[in-house]
Amino acid sequence: MTPEQLTGQSQQHIAFIEGNIGLHQQVVAPWQALQAAAAKDGFNLQIVSGFRSFERQLGIFNAKLTGQRPVLDINNCQVAMDSLTVEQQIHSVLLYSALPGASRHHWGTDIDVFDPDLLDGLKLQLEPWEYAGGGPMAPLNDWLNSNIEAFGFYKPYAKYQGGVAPEPWHLSYRPLAAQFEQQLTLDLLRTCLDNHAINACDEIVNLLPSILTRYVKITA
Template structure:
C-alpha cells in the first residue's frame, strides 16, 4: 500500500488527509479554510459569489485522472482546450500533453488542501462549469470573479500559481493557492520521496515519467508564478 511507504511527509503527495477540515463538503487545510471564508464574505459584498468546485484531491483521485487520460478514456486537451488525437503521440509526448492541464499523481497542489478551483455560482452552475479559459475571460460567466480575484485575493493570502509564461502548467484563472501554507509545503516537497511514490504506483507511462523525473519536478512543481 502506498500509505505505508517510508517517506517523510505523506500528506505532501496526497497520501494523508489528517491536516484537513471539511468546509461545505470540501476538504481544505485549516488555515486555508479560514482565509477562504473571509475572502468569500468580502467578495459577496461586491456581488461575487465565490464557490469551490475542487479542493483537496487524494493521490488515487489524481491517479485516476492521469490513467484515464493516458489510456484514452478521458480527453487530453491542447493549450487551446481542443482534444488531441493521442494515438499519434509517443509515450513521452503523451506525458507532456497531459501535463499541460493535469498534474502527476503525487505532484498536484490539490493534495495539500491549500489550492482550490473556484467559480462564480451566481453566473454558472457547477454542472455546467468546464474549467476552460473562455469562462474566465471577457464576457465569460466567471470574468467578474477573475477580475475581482486579481485585485483582491492577495489581501487574503491567495494567488494564482499558474499564469501564462510564468509556470510550467498552462494558465488556470480558476486555480488559487493560499501562499502562507502552500509555500511551506512546496519547500518540503522531496524529489526522492516523490520518486518512491511514483515507483510504487500503478501509473501509466511510468517509465517515461521516471526517466525525466527531475526535469518534470523542476518545470511542473517548482516553476510557478510566485
C-alpha cells in the same frame, strides 16, 4: 507535513468544510475571510475543487494516458495520443492534469473557484474563456485579481509558462504552498510513484526533475 500528506495519500491535514470540499486546516480561516469579502462586493464565491487524493488523481492521469479520457492541447483541441512518443504523451496530459503525488491539490492549499450566480443557466466548464472578458466569470476574475493577495492567495497558473495551461480559477494559499513546494523533493516523489501502479512510471521518473520545475514548483 508528512510525506503521505504531501503526496495526497493521507488527509489528516484536511478539514472538510462542506460536502466533499476539503482544505488544509490552516487555510480554512483565510478562505472564509476571502469569501466574506467577496460577498460584501456582491459575489457568491464558491469552491469547485479543493483537496484531491492521490488515488483520485491517479485515476484521472492513467485514464488520460491510456486513451480512456480525452486529452486536449493548449487550444482545447483533442490530441491524437497514439501519434506521440511516450514523453510527448506525458507532457500532453500534464498540460491540464497534475501528476499523482505532485498535485498542489493534495496539499489542501489550492482550490478552483467560481460564482454559481454568474452562470445564468450555463454549465461551468472550467475553461479560460469563461473567466476572460465577456465570459460569465469575468467580473469575478477581475475582483479576484484585485483582492486575493490581501488574503494570502495568488494564481500559480495565471498565464501559460510552458507547463500548465492557464487556470484563472486556480488559487493557492502562498504562505503554506511555498513551504510544501520545498518539502516535495525528488526522492520523496520517486518513492511515492514506485509504490503505485502508474502508467509509464519509468519514463515519468526520468522526467521528474523537469516535471517539478515546469508544472509544480512555480511560486511567483
